[in-house]
Amino acid sequence: MRQWLGLVARLVTGGVWIYAGAVKLPDPYASVQAVRAYELLPSSVAEAVGYLLPPLEIVVGLALVLGLLTRGAAVVSAVLFVVFIVGIASVWARGMEIDCGCFGGGGFDPDARSSYPWEIARDAALLLASCYLVWLRRSRLALDNLLFRRTTSPTGG
Amino acid sequence: MSDPTNPTNAGRPPKPTKSQKAQARAERAAELIRQQQAAERRRNMLVVASVVVAMVLIVGVLFFINASRDSVDDIDAAPAGKSEWGxxxxxxxxxxxxxxxxxxxxxxxxxxxxxxxxxxxxxxxxxxxxxxxxxxxxxxxxxxxxxxxxxxxxxxxxxxxxxxxxxxxxxxxxxxxxxxxxxxxxxxxxxxxxxxxxxxxxxxxxxxxxxxxxxxxxxxxxxxxxxxxxxxxxxxxxxxxxxxxxxxxxxxxxxxx
Known part of the structure; x- marks a missing residue:
């Protein structure tokens, strides 16, 4: 049962990552601007992060959906969510009004203040799902189960 | 181990008892399993390493495509003071x-x-x-x-x-x-x-x-x-x-x- 729940967690979290990455991938400039809008990173670092995030999100999402190195992918996923939550919380605390740029977009957004809580809640839920996958280790219908099938009896070390 | 070509049997250890034989067999079997497990671990590590390398490659290639597609660095504007629109x-x-x-x-x-x-x-x-x-x-x-x-x-x-x-x-x-x-x-x-x-x-x-x-x-x-x-x-x-x-x-x- 837990392993089926793990499958659901993988599909939901991975699906969100793939979508978020795919929406941002075609427009690297907007992606860089969205990172800049947080006003947390020096310009050149923001640029690198803006280029890096979309492909990273897609690969992490694919790994989760396929169940490929699930644990590792879930760790990366959890770390990213922590970073995003910190980022959104920090703009909120600084009273800035920006679109989180989570799914494309980014920059100034007059209605940002009302969306911060919901964005943080969403990321926190996905963070939980990622942590669950790290803890669970194995889930159903995962490529891991094919790749790392045991060929010996599980005795001893 | 004893040397079967030595007819004098000098220095030959005492004949192994039944239980010692059984123990040796078990050790050999355990050794075989250990080898298999070591092989499996190596195989798994190889799979993990190749998948990780493949992922890093994909991310890296997309990163560089992204960086080269970005347009800020190649804005080709009329020089200052030379535009009709400024x-x-x-x-x-x-x-x-x-x-x-x-x-x-x-x-x-x-x-x-x-x-x-x-x-x-x-x-x-x-x-x-x-x-x-x-x-x-x-x-x-x-x-x-x-x-x-x-x-x-x-x-x-x-x-x-x-x-x-x-x-x-x-x-x-x-x-x-x-x-x-x-x-x-x-x-x-x-x-x-x-x-x-x-x-x-x-x-x-x-x-x-x-x-x-x-x-x-x-x-x-x-x-x-x-x-x-x-x-x-x-x-x-x-x-x-x-x-x-x-x-x-x-x-x-x-x-x-």
Whole structure:
């Protein structure tokens, strides 16, 4: 049962990552601007992060959906969510009004203040799902189960 | 181990008992399993390593494609003072030139103007920089068009000095992008405040007489690869040193001092 729940967690979290990455991938400039809008990173670092995030999100999402190195992918996923939550919380605390740029977009957004809580809640839920996958280790219908099938009896070390 | 070719049997260890034999068998079997497990671990590590390498490769390749597709680094704009769609201050022989692409409604443009305008005026007067402001319609808002239209009208009819004052006033009292934006009456008021003659510029501001200019400026900006604002070009290269607009403005000014 837990392993089926793990499958659901993988599909939901991975699906969100793939979508978020795919929406941002075609427009690297907007992606860089969205990172800049947080006003947390020096310009050149923001640029690198803006280029890096979309492909990273897609690969992490694919790994989760396929169940490929699930644990590792879930760790990366959890770390990213922590970073995003910190980022959104920090703009909120600084009273800035920006679109989180989570799914494309980014920059100034007059209605940002009302969306911060919901964005943080969403990321926190996905963070939980990622942590669950790290803890669970194995889930159903995962490529891991094919790749790392045991060929010996599980005795001893 | 004993040597079966030695007939004397000298030094031969005592014959293994049954239980010792069984133990040896079990050890051999355990050894075999250990070897298999070690092989499996090696295989698993190899799989993990190759999958990780493949993932890193995909991310890396996409990263570089992304970096090379980005357009800020290859903005190909007309040199400062050489565009039909701008307002230039300062001497052409100044050691540096700055071009600023902006939209009258864009909040970050307003912030940049408030942070940098005075210093740039001073530096331009001191002959340290030539600055060309290139307003255009990025945000596709009515106010963006109306303000750029009014700016072009004032520039044409009243010359660069009044137009610069008008430009500065529009950014000083910049309306919010989210709220309701003022119309042509307000723009005319600001133009007069900047020193324009009301009768001269009224028709052009209220009738949108310079909307072709706005379209031309917008097309020129798009052709140059400008797809956001504010874009600052220092000596022809995109300038974005700093985390915030404030920092970027400060850094720009200290480069020019």
């Amino acid at each position: 307002l230039t201050i300062g001497d052409a022989d100044a050691p540096h030139d700055v071009i600023i692409y902006e939209d009258f409604l864009c909040p970050f443009c307003g912030q940049l103007e408030r942070e940098s305008s005075e210093d740039l005026n001073r530096l331009a007067e001191a002959g340290k920089v030539q600055v060309e402001y290139r307003p255009f319609n990025l945000l596709q808002a009515d106010y963006s068009v109306a303000a750029a239209n009014a700016f072009a009208e004032v520039l044409e009819k009243e010359g660069p000095e009044v137009a610069k004052k008008f430009h500065d006033l529009l950014f000083e009292d910049q309306p919010s992008e989210s709220g309701e934006q003022p119309g042509n009456d307000w723009l005319l008021e600001k133009a007069v405040e900047a020193g324009a003659d009301e009768a001269t510029v009224k028709a052009g501001i209220e009738g949108g007489g310079q909307e072709d200019w706005v379209e031309g400026a917008t097309r020129a900006a798009a052709d140059a690869g400008v797809n956001s604002t504010p874009i600052i070009l220092l000596d022809g290269k995109a300038y974005q040193e700093g985390r915030t607009i404030e920092e970027i403005a400060d850094n720009l000014i200290s480069e020019l001092e």
